Amino acid sequence: xxxxxxxxxxxxxxxxxxxxxxxxxxxxRKRNPAAWARPLSLIxxxxxxxxxxxxxxxxxxxxxxxxxxxxxxxxLSLGFCLVLFMMENKNEINExxxxxxxxxxxxxxxxxxxxxxxxxxxxxxISLEISSYSLYVIxxxxxxxxxxxxxxxxKYLFFGAVATGIMLYGMGYLYAISRSTFLADIIKxxxxxxxxxxxxxxxxxxxxxxxxxxxLFPFHFWAPDIYEGASNTTTTFIATIPKIAAVAxxxxxxxxxxxxxxxxxxxxxxLAAVSMTLGNLVGLVQRxxxxxxxxxxxxxxxxxxxxxxxxxxxxxxxxxxYMAVYLFMNLACFYVIMLLxxxxxxxxxxxxxxxxxxxxxxxxxxxxxxFSLAGIPPTGGFTGxxxxxxxxxxxxxxxxxxxxxxxxxxxxFYYLNLVRISYSRAASTDAGDIRLTFKExxxxxxxxxxxxxxxxxxxxxMEIFTAAL
Amino acid sequence: MTSxxxxxxxLGFPILSATTFLPLLGGLIILFLTxxxxxxxxxxxxxxxxxxxxxxxxANFKPDTQxxxxxxxxxxxxxxxxxxxxxxxxxxxxxxxxxxxxxxxCVLCSWTAIKxxxxxxxxxxxxxxxxxxGVFCALDFILFYIFWxxxxxxxYLLIAIWxxxxxxxxxxKFFIYTLFGSVFLLVAIIAIYLVTGTFSIPEAMxxxxxxxxxxxxxxxxxxxxxxxxxxxxxxxxxxxxxxxAPTAGSVFLASVLLKMGAYGFLxxxxxxxxxxxxxxxxxxxxxxxxxxxxxxxxxxxxxDMKKLIAYSSVAHMGFVTLGIFSxxxxxxxxxxxxxxxHGVTTGALFLCVGIIYERTHSREIYDNAGLxxxxxxxxxxLGLFCISSFAFPGTNNxxxxxxxxxxxxxxxxxxxxxAVIGAVIAxxxxxxxxxxxxxxxxDKRAITDMNAxxxxxxxxxxxxxxxxxxxxxxxxxxxxxxxxxxxxxxxxFIQ
Numbered sequence: 015x016x017x018x019x020x021x022x023x024x025x026x027x028x029x030x031x032x033x034x035x036x037x038x039x040x041x042x043r044k045r046n047p048a049a050w051a052r053p054l055s056l057i058x059x060x061x062x063x064x065x066x067x068x069x070x071x072x073x074x075x076x077x078x079x080x081x082x083x084x085x086x087x088x089x090l091s092l093g094f095c096l097v098l099f100m101m102e103n104k105n106e107i108n109e110x111x112x113x114x115x116x117x118x119x120x121x122x123x124x125x126x127x128x129x130x131x132x133x134x135x136x137x138x139x140i141s142l143e144i145s146s147y148s149l150y151v152i153x154x155x156x157x158x159x160x161x162x163x164x165x166x167x168x169k170y171l172f173f174g175a176v177a178t179g180i181m182l183y184g185m186g187y188l189y190a191i192s193r194s195t196f197l198a199d200i201i202k203x204x205x206x207x208x209x210x211x212x213x214x215x216x217x218x219x220x221x222x223x224x225x226x227x228x229x230l231f232p233f234h235f236w237a238p239d240i241y242e243g244a245s246n247t248t249t250t251f252i253a254t255i256p257k258i259a260a261v262a263x264x265x266x267x268x269x270x271x272x273x274x275x276x277x278x279x280x281x282x283x284x285l286a287a288v289s290m291t292l293g294n295l296v297g298l299v300q301r302x303x304x305x306x307x308x309x310x311x312x313x314x315x316x317x318x319x320x321x322x323x324x325x326x327x328x329x330x331x332x333x334x335x336y337m338a339v340y341l342f343m344n345l346a347c348f349y350v351i352m353l354l355x356x357x358x359x360x361x362x363x364x365x366x367x368x369x370x371x372x373x374x375x376x377x378x379x380x381x382x383x384x385f386s387l388a389g390i391p392p393t394g395g396f397t398g399x400x401x402x403x404x405x406x407x408x409x410x411x412x413x414x415x416x417x418x419x420x421x422x423x424x425x426x427f428y429y430l431n432l433v434r435i436s437y438s439r440a441a442s443t444d445a446g447d448i449r450l451t452f453k454e455x456x457x458x459x460x461x462x463x464x465x466x467x468x469x470x471x472x473x474x475x476m477e478i479f480t481a482a483l
Numbered sequence: 484m485t486s487x488x489x490x491x492x493x494l495g496f497p498i499l500s501a502t503t504f505l506p507l508l509g510g511l512i513i514l515f516l517t518x519x520x521x522x523x524x525x526x527x528x529x530x531x532x533x534x535x536x537x538x539x540x541x542a543n544f545k546p547d548t549q550x551x552x553x554x555x556x557x558x559x560x561x562x563x564x565x566x567x568x569x570x571x572x573x574x575x576x577x578x579x580x581x582x583x584x585x586x587x588x589c590v591l592c593s594w595t596a597i598k599x600x601x602x603x604x605x606x607x608x609x610x611x612x613x614x615x616x617g618v619f620c621a622l623d624f625i626l627f628y629i630f631w632x633x634x635x636x637x638x639y640l641l642i643a644i645w646x647x648x649x650x651x652x653x654x655x656k657f658f659i660y661t662l663f664g665s666v667f668l669l670v671a672i673i674a675i676y677l678v679t680g681t682f683s684i685p686e687a688m689x690x691x692x693x694x695x696x697x698x699x700x701x702x703x704x705x706x707x708x709x710x711x712x713x714x715x716x717x718x719x720x721x722x723x724x725x726x727x728a729p730t731a732g733s734v735f736l737a738s739v740l741l742k743m744g745a746y747g748f749l750x751x752x753x754x755x756x757x758x759x760x761x762x763x764x765x766x767x768x769x770x771x772x773x774x775x776x777x778x779x780x781x782x783x784x785x786x787d788m789k790k791l792i793a794y795s796s797v798a799h800m801g802f803v804t805l806g807i808f809s810x811x812x813x814x815x816x817x818x819x820x821x822x823x824x825h826g827v828t829t830g831a832l833f834l835c836v837g838i839i840y841e842r843t844h845s846r847e848i849y850d851n852a853g854l855x856x857x858x859x860x861x862x863x864x865l866g867l868f869c870i871s872s873f874a875f876p877g878t879n880n881x882x883x884x885x886x887x888x889x890x891x892x893x894x895x896x897x898x899x900x901x902a903v904i905g906a907v908i909a910x911x912x913x914x915x916x917x918x919x920x921x922x923x924x925x926d927k928r929a930i931t932d933m934n935a936x937x938x939x940x941x942x943x944x945x946x947x948x949x950x951x952x953x954x955x956x957x958x959x960x961x962x963x964x965x966x967x968x969x970x971x972x973x974x975x976f977i978q
Contacts, residue, residue: 370644374603385636390662391629400625400669404563407673415673419666426662430639430655438643438651473560480562 021070021079024062024087025127031058032120039113047113048101055095058123062091075196076134081482085334086130086262093255093341094123099457100349101247106358108157115155119251122148126259135185135195135220138263139178142223145259146174149252156245157358166236166243173236177226184219187212201270208275217271218281224267227260229308230315231289241308245358249304250348253311254341261337264322265330265483272325279411282323287417290316294424303351303361306428307344310387313425314340320402320418324409331479332401338475339386339394339468346383346461350376353454366432368441373448377436379458386465388429389422394468401476488685489554489570489622498540499553499569502579503616505533506586510609519601523594526605530587533612537583544576546961549968551622551685559626565682568622573965574749574819575619577958581826582619582739584943586612589731591940592834596730596841597645604645607637608731615739619746624672624682631743632665638740641732642724653727660720664710671703675755688754689972694762701759704752705767711744714767714804715774718797725793726846730837733789737796737833738826745803745822749815753807753969757976760808767808768894772901774801779908783915788839789846791916792832795872798905799825799880805902806887810977814890815966816959821883823958824871824951828880831868831944835861838937842930848916852923858932862921864941869917871948873909879951 019026031054038047066084071077098119107115125145132138153167185195191207192200207213226233241249271278293313300306318340321333353376354369355361370377386395399422407415450458468475492498509529516522545552551570559567571579589608597604614637617630635658643654675687678696692700710717721741725733753760778798785791799821806818838861839851855862871878874885884906892899933941951958 381636390636391632396629396632401563403669404673404676407670407677415670419670422666423659423663426659427655430658433639434643434651434655437640438646438654473562476560476562 017070018072020065021068021072022077022131023065024058024084024091025124025131027058027061028091028120028124028127031055032117032124035113035117035120039117047116048098051098051116055091055098059088059091059095062087073137075198076137077128077131078133079131081478083131083262085478085482086258087127089258089338089341090123090126090130090255093258093345094119096341096345096457097247097251097255099453100250100345100352102352106157106245106247107155111155115152118148118152121145122152122251123255126256129259130262132263133197133266135188135197139182139185139223142181142227143178145256146178149248149256150174152248153240153244153252155248156243162243166239170236170240173233174226177222177233180219181221181223184216184222187216188220191216197266197270204270205273208271208278213271214275214278214281217267217278220267221264224260224263225285225315227256228264228315228318229257229312230319231285231292231312234289234293234312234315237308237311238305241304241311242302242360246304246348246352246355250345250352253307253348254344257311257315258337258341261318261322261333264319265333268322268325269330279323279325282319283411283414286316286319286323287414288316289313289319290418290421291424294421294428297425297428300428301362301364303347303363303366303432306363306432307347310425310429311344313421314387316421317399317402317418320406320411320414323411323414324405326405326409327480327483329402329405329409330483331476332398332405334479334482335468335472335476336398336402339398339465342461342464342468343383343386343393343395346379346458346465347387349457349461350380350383353448353450363431363435366436367439368445369436371447372441372445373450375450375455375458376448379461380436381433382462382465384429384432386469388426390426392466392469394465394472397469397472401472489551489556489568490548492553492555494539494543494553497555497569498536498543499555499571499620502533502536502540502583503569503613503620505529505536506609506612506616509533510606510613513602513605513609516602522602522605523590526590526609527587529609530583530590530612534580534583534587537580540571541576541580544571544961546573546964549573549965554622559623563682564680565625566623567626568683569620569626570622570685571620573962574746576961577819577823578619578739578742578746579616581742581823582612582615585734585738585826585830588830588834588940588943589734591936592734592837593729593731594936596837600644604641604729604731607640608735611637611641611735615735615743618743622684624676624684624687627684628665628669628672631668632662634740635661635665638732638735641735642728645729645732647727649723650727653723656720657724660710660717664707664717667703668707671700671707674700674703684750689757690755692756694758697756697759698762701752701756701763704747704756705763708744708747708752709770711747712741712800712804713744713797714800715770715777715797718774718778721797722790722793725796725833726787726789730833730840733793733833733837734830737793738830741796741800742822742826745800745807745818748804748807749818749969753973757973760973761810761976761978764808764810767804768891768898771801771805771808772898772905774798775805775902775905776908779905779912782912783908785912786848787846788836788848788851788916789833791848791912792829792836795909795912796825796829798909799829799872801905802884802887802902805898806890809887809890809894810970810973811890811893812963812967812970813886813893815970816962817883817886817888817890819962819966820951820955820958821880821887824879824883827944827947828868828871828878831941831948832865832872834941834944835865835868838933839930848919849923852919853921853925854930855921857928857930860932860938864933864938864945865920866917867945867948869913871952873913874906877949877952879948879955882951882955 128141297309386393557567614634621627806814874880
């Protein structure tokens with residue numbers, strides 16, 4: 015029993031985090047919850063790093079703790095920790111809901127962590143819904159909330175419900191084919207069925223719930239509106255952390271189909287190709303940076319699929335690596351947005367003008383993350399994309415590699431726009447210098463360091479990921 | 484483990500890594516300086532130290548072998564067989580020295596021209612230098628690609644921040660155009676890796692790939708390199724970028740970046756896809772000749788000094804690609820010599836435009852006309868570089884062009900004749916420029932002549948122009964062995 019507790023210690027810590035804020039919300043509203051949330055998130059990170067090498071099964075095999083799930087838990091908690099440290103509590107969320115906000119973030123984290131460990135269909139659905147429902151609640155929590163926020167959260171709720179519905183339908187097929195809800199049983203019968211429509215429908219439909227989280231075409235419609243409507247911190251969370259867990263499950267479920275029928279892979283290739291092309295083309299015309307990042311996220315969902323559809327451990331390791339890099343570069347980009355919008359407004363491209371003069375460090379962080387998102391060496395974005403392209407090429411999917419390469423060129427235009435405006439356009443006269451506190455400078459430098467480190471020294475991280483598969 | 488093509492470094496310290504990363508180190512130190520003057524001095528010292536180190540490299544270079552020298556080998560990403568491999572041969576040794584000497588010159592030429600954000604400017608320049616040297620030293624595809632792409636970022640910033648009035652347009656066009664070519668390079672690199680299982684550049688040479696595979700890889704390579712050179716239909720980014728870049732940026736672009744395309748043809752296309760290279764040679768020769776003639780005619784119509792020199796680069800680089808695809812030793816040697824000559828002469832011409840622009844704030848030929856009596860020293864330097872540019876006998880370009888033309892005549896009389904006509908057009912547009920600048924106007928204006936700093940940084944280039952023009956043998960003998968070896972290995976593929 016003690017050993018079992020140790021296995022789910024990260025989850026228990028997150029649960030504790032949420033319960034703490036539940037009681038916190040009952041107490042004095044004047045106290046600042048952030049002062050508690052940050053050290054607690056560090057503890058969560060520490061616990062998930064310490065338990066990374068644990069292994070075992072729980073709940074009669076529905077829940078597996080292995081290196082794969084533990085690495086995802088560690089990545090999730092690292093992201094969570096960074097988001098909480100980035101968060102500027104002022105003016106962002108109505109102070110009355112401060113404690114509840116943390117509580118829901120914690121519950122969402124709990125769901126995602128459980129998702130990483132689930133190897134059984136029902137527990138997957140439950141974990142996914144725990145994480146989604148918490149997010150549905152916090153999307154409209156923005157100071158001075160208007161109809162835009164309500165609309166965004168309704169969209170998120172409805173699209174989420176539809177995606178879950180389709181997923182359950184697919185899971186029904188999986189159960190009908192294999193007569194079991196355990197992945198370990200399903201994997202024994204699935205590969206034989208992958209040339210039949212029923213098998214393809216079962217797997218593809220089951221994946222939709224995670225396509226939704228990853229904002230892959232055709233389940234991407236919520237992303238731009240949520241990104242624009244939700245508060246900056248909420249967007250940062252939604253844009254990065256659920257996607258990591260989604261990739262974990264995509265890998266788990268797609269591996270059911272390995273070696274996979276050609277038709278099934280063609281479907282994934284088509285989704286990836288449309289997703290990256292659509293994301294990048296629509297990204298070209300965006301003015302609001304958060305909307306721009308939403309479309310960039312749709313495109314990146316397509317890139318990650320390159321690794322997943324290779325159906326090889328190389329491909330899966332590259333997908334995980336790319337998600338880790340994506341976490342860092344996306345967070346870096348959002349951090350610039352957070353610091354630029356002191357009043358919690360949305361930031362447009364024009365607000366970037368003269369950023370290099372107003373704050374050279376911030377402009378540099380933005381440049382590093384934009385070049386990384388575009389995939390220019392020596393940043394992590396390039397190395398990650400290189401791994402993805404190599405694994406897809408190795409699996410024989412030349413066309414998607416070329417489509418991805420062309421997309422890189424399309425995307426460079428709007429990423430470069432971020433850099434171009436912040437470096438070569440003069441600021442409007444009323445914009446003063448941005449003064450950063452020590453904590454903000456430190457975080458900026460950490461982000462630059464992470465982006466460059468993942469670009470130049472990928473081997474040790476990559477080895478861990480390969481070992482996990 | 485790699486002795487058959489890589490001679491390990493025996494100097495006692497990793498000299499190629501030192502040459503490559505010294506500028507980056509200097510650049511990082513500069514970031515902590517606060518005084519503009521200290522920044523400039525530190526950048527200059529960094530540039531000079533790097534140059535001295537590269538001279539040590541040259542002094543220890545053995546011209547009598549085609550094997551890559553000063554090799555360094557470190558395992559980098561073992562699971563994909565990606566390594567940190569550096570090494571140089573007779574093709575790259577001069578290109579490295581060209582880069583290292585131009586950097587301190589560019590620092591000096593920006594001494595007073597750059598007034599804003601001096602620290603960032605010098606940082607970008609030094610990062611550029613690291614990336615450029617890295618491209619020439621790298622013997623691993625991924626390492627090469629990283630340096631190749633990393634170069635874009637500082638160059639983009641140099642144009643976008645310190646550029647001329649249309650810097651926004653020029654910098655974006657430069658970046659996207661070049662990146663477009665590079666992604667195909669990346670796909671070709673991965674394709675070769677999947678066939679050979681290695682990212683090592685020397686190991687991928689002459690492996691006898693199927694013709695179909697070679698054709699696709701050649702086309703992917705050719706797009707990337709033709710954009711960088713730039714060859715005829717892909718040249719449209721060049722005038723904008725050259726014209727809008729600050730002087731130092733133009734010099735780097737013209738002198739080193741354009742060479743990387745030609746270097747790519749020599750190092751990648753010919754040895755890795757020999758069949759396809761021979762197959763496509765007539766097309767490449769045709770494009771080169773078109774570039775020579777077309778570039779020349781466009782130059783005749785220019786009124787902007789910088790634009791004229793930019794378009795003349797298109798014509799001059801046409802001679803380089805012409806030499807490479809003639810598949811003769813004369814052609815190869817001429818092409819490599821022309822790469823160096825163009826680097827020195829065109830770089831010097833951009834420096835001259837920069838000098839006069841600082842004084843008159845105009846690049847129009849008419850605004851700067853009639854300087855013969857006002858600034859005689861300046862006109863003297865400009866005159867020398869102009870006649871060198873159209874290959875006047877006794878200057879460096881003459882040697883290179885004559886080698887290329889001899890090589891071309893061996894293969895195709897028609898291409899040879901057309902190239903000669905191109906050389907005549909070059910004389911026409913350069914003399915037109917020179918005539919206007921020296922005698923074009925009568926009125927007296929108060930323009931100060933060149934100062935000591937400007938004379939100092941142009942002097943080494945003058946020395947090179949005359950030295951190579953009169954006595955090219957030492958240069959040719961250093962590169963001969965590597966090029967002859969390349970040609971020997973190509974021979975079975977040429978009917």
